[in-house]
Amino acid sequence: MPLRARTYEDELEEFDRNRQQRQTRDGDYQRGSRQRQQRRVSEIDPDADDEDYAPPRSSRQQSNKNAESSSRRNKKPDGIYMGEKLVAPDDFNGPTHNRKCTDVFFSLLILSMWIALSFLGYYSITNGNVAILLNPMDFDGNICGLDHNGVDMRNYSYLYTINYWHTGICLSECPSLTVDNTTEDNNTSGGTINTTNALNTTTVLSDVHTLITYGGIHQIEGAILEPDFIEIPSFYLNTSNPDALRCDDGNYDMCFTDGDVTQSWSSEGINKGKGFAYYVGESRPILKYCTITASASLSIEEQVKDNATLTFVDTGITLWKNIYSDIYTARLYVFGVGFGVGILISFIYIIILRLPCLLNIVVWGSVLASIALIALGGVYALQTAEVWENEDPQHWSDTQILLTRYFAYALMGCSAIAFVIMICLRREIQLAIGCVKETGKAVSRMPMIMAVPIMQGLAFVVFTLAFCIYGLHLASLGEIRVNSFTIPPVFGDSIEIPYRTYHFDDFTTYAAWAMLFCFFWTANFIIAAGDMIVALAIAKWYFTRDKRKMTPAVASSIGNVLFYHLGTVAFGSLVLAIVQFMRAILARIQNRAKKVGGKCGSQVATVLLCCCQCCLWCFEKCIQFINKNAYIQTAIFGKPFCAAARDAFYLILRNMGRIGAVSFVSGFVLVIGKLFISVSTTTVAYYLMVEYIADELHSLAAPTVLVFLIAYFLADMFLDVFEIGLSAILQCFVADEEMFDGADCYAEGSLQNWIDKYQE
Secondary structure, three states, X not given: OOOOOOOHHHHHHHHHHHHHHHHHOHHHHHHHHHXXXXXXXXXXXXXXXXXXXXXOXXXXXHHHHHHHOHHHHOEOOOOOEOOOOOOOOOOOOOOOOOOOOOOHHHHHHHHHHHHHHHHHHHHHHHHOOOHHHHOOEOOOOOEOOOEEOOEEOOOOOEEEEOOOOOOEEEEOOOOOOEEEOOOOOOOOOOOOEEEEOOOOEEEEOEEEEEEEEOOEEEEOOOOOOOOOOOOOOHHHHOOOXXXXXXXXXXXXXXXXXXXXXXXXXXXXXXXHHOOOEEEEEOEEEXXXXXXXXXXXXXXXXXXXXXXXXXXXXXXXXXXXXXXXXXXXXXXXXXXXXXXHHHHHHHHHHHHHHOOHHHHHHHHHHHHHHHHHHHHHHHHHHHHHHHHHHHOOOOOOOHHHHHHHHHHHHHHHHHHHHHXXXXXXXXXXXXXXXXXXXXXXXXXXXXXXXXXXXXXXXXHHHHHHHHHHHHHHHHHOOOEEEEEEEEEOOOOOOOEEEEEEXXXXXXXXXXXXXXXXXXXXXXXXXXXXXXXXXXXXHHHHHHOOOOHHHOOOHHHHHHHHHHHHOHHHHHHHHHHHHHHHHHHHHHHHHHHHHHHHOOOHHHHHHHHHHHHXXXXXXXXXXXXXXXXXXXXXXXXXXXXXXXXXXXXXXXXHHHOHHXXXXXXXXXXXXXXXXXHHHHHHHHHHHHHHHHHHOHHHOOOXXXXXXXXXXXXXXXXHHHHHHHHHHHHHHHHHHHHHHHHOOXXXXXXXXXXXXXXXXXXX
């Protein structure tokens, strides 16, 4: 007989058949129900007598008896209160229809916060100038590309970075080093030749005999660039400006000691990247900053180091500058593959999860594929390191090759550990698949539920856009201050290296903190609203006996949440936002404590702050768990936040064995799905970047990690529907068991079999 796919009508017929069988075997079912209740009671009170519990009658009578004896039953032997068991209302027919507005005060409170945020944004836009932040600032406080404070830099929009503080001078364009081969006496010994074209010009990577300084161009013998190879603003050439420092002070060359390039890196002028001059290298504009390419940086390092002992200072600013440069160079691969491929794989994965016949294959395939991809990534990285090491000439540094090899070993080790964990949890994974199947049934009956994360994403994008506009204008209210760095004297007096930074007054600082709190609250509000909509739709599906006659559950759930329960959503998200805000303040204190450094007291404070941060993180996770289950209680019974959180807590406490175990292993299955989507997307992006742009990057690490984070965010957004749906079904099931017995239960046989099987 040919095989055919199991249809929706087949499942409904099986459901009706099972229900009829349960009704005909009501006596046996009642006895089984009593045994299950007795096991549960023995867990709560081992000393309870059988006479305390009469055989179940009707569901309503049993519910009333449960309520009457709850004071005894719902206490453990040590006196821990377990809460009162749920009692179904007389007219219960699924999630309550007679809803009332809950926690109205908090809906008004979050609305007031948004109004205050709008006023702050209007003030910032009116008084700020965001162009000051979007354009770089030179060492003297002038804004490149703007006419600011009487200095016209509108024709000089690009900043060539000179020193550690990420400051320099404004240029009309970023240096692109080309040399005319037809010029007489042209000497290319001072730079590394890259290509020569048919126009008799040579493109070089660097010219270490030419420097860009605060006071203009400085060259010595051996320079391959013309003195006017780039236009310098006359402002910097003005000798009356005391901050426009130059290498030649009339007595000696502060940048090239004795004309020796190999000693220039430690000279007063360059000062290991903390001076007023720097070498000229091939650069590209990145957000109006002239960033020296990776090849040019390597070329400069090879020419100026002395006896292979000199290494460039690896500062935090340099690291972030390289990271940003790599992400900008690989932006098409990072965002194109990260969002495009990530969304595509997420949609395909969600569609497959909705098909019960393929769920086993998908879950086990995802587990094995994720492990295999991690292992293959390690093998590929190891092979790449070997190729880099055998190149002649070698384009990658020994440190980069060594780190790549360590990264490969780490990936292969992680894959081995993951394989062992999979073997140990094989039974739990198989049991969790059954619970995910039930969630997949609900999602397949309500395909519109997949639009909820999309609506959440759109709402978050709109808010983030407004938040960024307000934040940029608020940051532009800061003032420019003069700072300086002192270079110890070599032959003459010490040198003060000037640079400018932004500083903010108390109002701007407090306003920024207030905006951060608004961001936390609103972001949590958007997530919580989506969770409650999904929970309400799932609850309506669960408590519907004839699912063929279901009304559009998603649309009605959106209406119910928007009209009745936004206050509850605001209340729960406020509690979570307060905890996150406390963590942000603590992180700020930690950062200041690290800057103190070197003292025993500061080290003790750092350890204590880390412990506090860890405790707050654990507390935040507890609040998230309580909030999620409180939203489910509100979705079912329409209760306000505090009552819903209390009832959800006690309901889970009474059934913590089943809910905890099934939630853990089912959550593990969803995490595997997220990792599969993330690893698959990252593998595609990594392969494309290695094939096409690897030579243009300092490192593949930053773009690869960003692709993984983008893909994981997308996977989490889409699979969050299954996560909250699974929690809603489990809570509906245990509530169903407490409120009803026998044929009155709403649970389908397959769901009860899976959970009872886990109990065994």
